[in-house]
Amino acid sequence: MKAPMLLLLLFLLLAFVVQSFSMLSLALPLACLLLHLFNTTWLKPQRVRWKLQKQGIRGPQPCFLYGNVPQMQRIQITATKAANHGEIVAHDYTSSLFPYFEQWRKEFGQVYTYSTGNKQHLYVNNPELVKEMNQSLTLDLGKPGYVTKRLAPMLGNGILRSNGIVWAQQRKIIAPEFFVDKVKGMVGLMVESAEPLLRKWEGCIGGGVVAEIRVDEDLRSVSADVISRACFGSSYFKGKHIFSKLRNLQKLMSKQPLLFGVPTFGFFPTGHQKEIRGLEREIESLIWEAVKERKRESSKEKDLMQMILEGAINDHFVVSKDASKRFIVDNCKNIYFAGHESTAVAASWCLMLLALHPEWQARVREEVAQVCREGLIDAESLTKMKTVTMVIQEALRLYPPAAFVSREALEETQIGHFTIPKGVCTWTLIPNLHRDSNNWGCDANEFRPQRFAHGVSSACKVPHAYIPFGLGPRLCLGRNFALAQLKVVLGLIVSKFTFSLSPKYIHSPAYRMIVEPEHGVHILVQRSELG
Template sequence: MKVSVLLLLLIAIVVVVVKTFNSLGLSVLACLFLYFFNIIWLKPQRLRWKLQKQGIKGPQPSFLYGNVPEMQRIQSTVMKAADHGEIVAHDYTSTLFPYFEQWRKEYGSTYTYSTGNKQHLYVNHPDLVREMNQSITLDLGKPSYVTKRLAPMLGNGLLRSNGLLWAQQRKIVAPEFFMDKVKGMVGLMLESSQPLMTKWEACIEAQGGVMADIRVDEDLRSVSADVISRACFGSSYFKGKQIFSKLRTLQKTISNQSLLFGVPTFGFLPTRKQKEIRSLEREIESLIWEAIEEREQECLGASPSEKDLMQLILEGAINDNSVGKHSSKRFIVDNCKNIYFAGHESTAVAASWCLMLLALRPDWQARVREEMAQVCPDGLLDADSLPKLKMVTMVIQEALRLYPPAAFVSREALVETQIGNITVPKGVCTWTLIPTLHRDPDLWGMDANEFKPERFINGVSNACKVPQAYVPFGLGPRLCLGRNFAMVQLKVVLSLVISNYSFSLSPNYRHSPAYRMIVEPGHGVHVLIQRSK
């Protein structure tokens, strides 16, 4: 009602102005004023009032910027008071996302807030999360203002597309990541991991022959990049290192824009940073397409078993009548960028967190090592032995609970949508903070902030009161299709590392989780490594 009255008042003012001055120029200015005022203030307020009518509270927004100034003030206060690195405290949400934690304590697990002209609904109630998890609707998509910023990194591939386009792409890409296909990649994962063992052996010898202080996260990133390169193009990391290097630079550049603050901008000229992003985007796409064309020539006449991941996906796109030959290049380049980022960066970061946590727990290193000796007495790991490695699976599951690479599940209501007892108006973005959900003592117990892999001994369904609240790979129909690929690669890498080495945290390790599109070790992971006895 308040919105209608205000809108009518504005219209009346515009009419008076037009009648008084009878000027086309003034009429256009008045219409533009009304248009922008509606976008910047009236529409967000209307959405906010619809949520408030349902009993959903939240901080009071300011004009134009919403709650962004308050978010920045809270973040600045926390960062000044933070003492990073001295203690490995696994609950990092109050440091990385302090505004969400402060508002959660004030307004509960469900509240609303604004960033610029975008209205958001924070949802961390397990029942509502379960409702979203079980939903099969396409009416919840990726938030438009976030995906717009991520477009140079992800194109219009699976990670940022919505609706029928997303469903179409998933239908083509998903079969290539089914477990039977992933099992066939175990060999190349083992091959990609062997140079890591060789490098670490050389580091130990170079540092006295007993122990070496190594920053493992960069090495794990190289392994993960090599796996993706071999799987996608049948080539090694050395051939694809330009792509990964430029993707990493692009990721850091985009992360500096603060994806969580959707403040409207009205600049029409590209900034220096935007020009840099566009240049990197063009270079990456050119390199990817060159690799695709080169590999396509190599694979002429090859059998399906000899073709790599990208060739199979490309053929699937060309053969799909809804894609067409003209769109197939855009399809494959965009999804290649998605696979490179999600399959390379996220898996490498997850492996880094696993080693950091295991460095604190030599008893769990011993358990994994003992199980490896039983399952693989000859020391040879293969696809058939991986499902038998229960200990390393539990370690990975617990590491993904405490340090999920993706910090959020974010959705935008593309149409008015019902989630539990909440009607989410069209245009509202929902946010679920995964690490907070994963640390809820009501779901996980009073030891929720402790590293205890044994909680997964009977699987996810028995580790948590609401199994759907365990979401390291996302929610609902957009559940990460690369989860099998990631889990198998993590098992291979961790099993090899733990079989050959024992390790502890280095004095050089500084615990400082950082949010750069994913939650990664801000200063790397330094460990002291020695050969296992």
């Protein structure tokens, strides 16, 4: 309490000095400003902490102005120095990527509170509470404003960032395009998009026996092509430039701390921020050109871009030409990014795990040969790929691309027996939830796809705690799309090639808005006898 008391004493002293010089016209506004700062930086956050503490929720002691940020930074630095990245593949990476959450979980349990600046957070990794959040339909739990503000250059105010009625309206427009029946019609496009990758890898092997390939960029190309062709029609040629710019923007934004940035009071943009803003304008310009091209085309087939265009026209919340353009561009940015990056990263992790476990490669290869007529993958054969599905589910358990489910209580909200004050952000660390030995068993850190042999409901004690695509009403819209694409890509690759990890592979998961292999996935590839 020393810092707040000092601030208060300074305020009183300053007020006294000002009054003594008869500058009464300045004293009142200055006093109001100081009181506002004192309330914002200490009193209000302290009241929220008291409300949580009265409910038995504990947490680390914050410092004035910065909360627990300095402590988080110290813990992260220590963990980074101690990290042992290399050839040994240890699937539990939470202690190196998010060490403060792990340290506090061990000290305070599955539910605790901490703060960043004047923002109060609630860490929730209790499976039963996560289950209740999963089933909640309230709009009072939205995306945290301070996080989405940092992501605005990438996502604008599209469906991944917006809240309330605006989000509900966007979901109403976009969701139908990713229903199961629609996705079935995209399987042919997915196969066509994957074929250049197969030809490229064949060419890499050439007349030799084995080729070393870094798979992640090739998988990004496939995923980008799929989302462009399936959702944006003939405008997919421009997609290559958009995806490249989005990837560069993602790397730039990942250089600044997303989870615990130190509060600053700068009024002028830094060089880093200017670079981000420049890329943002380039991406928006490319998307708008693609939109205008789509408008000029006449097509009986309605793709996702056409639905977004019509939504911008018919949406009564979009009341001006500028608002309509922003609505279209922002949602296209969301789909371009979310529709290809997460799926490509998930496919990379799948191939890494299969490279470590050739016995599962063999099982997948045998299944694809059995269920695919003449080796052709179609919508019907995807439903029969039980082994492929198990492998994907287990890969998404160990390496979910999205590390968190984060929500902000837009109004006071009840979760279980806890009352969450307005403004508090809740965080669920997905990889930690997916490795809870109480829920998954003593082999929770091992790759065992057979745990999903009878579906998610039988894989663990609390199935609602398996959330690779998020939870609740904001469950990822592209879930069916991503799973179908993963089945197609894995099915085709494993049927054509056998592979193992290259000695160049360094196991180092990194958090860059999503959890991805920091140095890529290098594998040694050779032709399959069945291929």
